[in-house]
Amino acid sequence: MSESDDTLGALNHVAIVVPDLAVASAKYRGLGATVSEPVGIPDHGVTTVFVDLGNTKIELLHPLGEDSPIANFLAKNPAGAMHHICIEVADILAARDRAVAGGARILGDVEPKIGAHGKPVLFLHPKDFAGTLIELEQA
Numbered sequence: 001m002s003e004s005d006d007t008l009g010a011l012n013h014v015a016i017v018v019p020d021l022a023v024a025s026a027k028y029r030g031l032g033a034t035v036s037e038p039v040g041i042p043d044h045g046v047t048t049v050f051v052d053l054g055n056t057k058i059e060l061l062h063p064l065g066e067d068s069p070i071a072n073f074l075a076k077n078p079a080g081a082m083h084h085i086c087i088e089v090a091d092i093l094a095a096r097d098r099a100v101a102g103g104a105r106i107l108g109d110v111e112p113k114i115g116a117h118g119k120p121v122l123f124l125h126p127k128d129f130a131g132t133l134i135e136l137e138q139a
């Protein structure tokens, strides 16, 4: 393992929960962005739209199916709101151990899960990061 395997890398995406994907997609297209078609990810209970920003992307999220993990968030934020930011790491276990050693809490299970992009992810508790939910994704 190199010395930098546990450090933060690039911003992979900013995720925004929206009440209407078509309306939100049209707004970003109206700003000249390249916007994908909606992609349903039933295993994660979300439908996603990707807004390509070149150096990173915005993920527009909407609940899919019952028990969506973002259903409560949308109920509390009916107009939509930023949900999390995702930062790439080279080694998710090393990054987790460093975060925990620094006093950060991991949301839920401390073992990485396979995220919506098929890569291992963990979430750091927003109370430890000024109200921002942080997803770490092994790039």
Ligand code: CO
Binding pocket: 013, 015, 059, 084, 085, 086, 135
């Ligand atoms: Co994400």
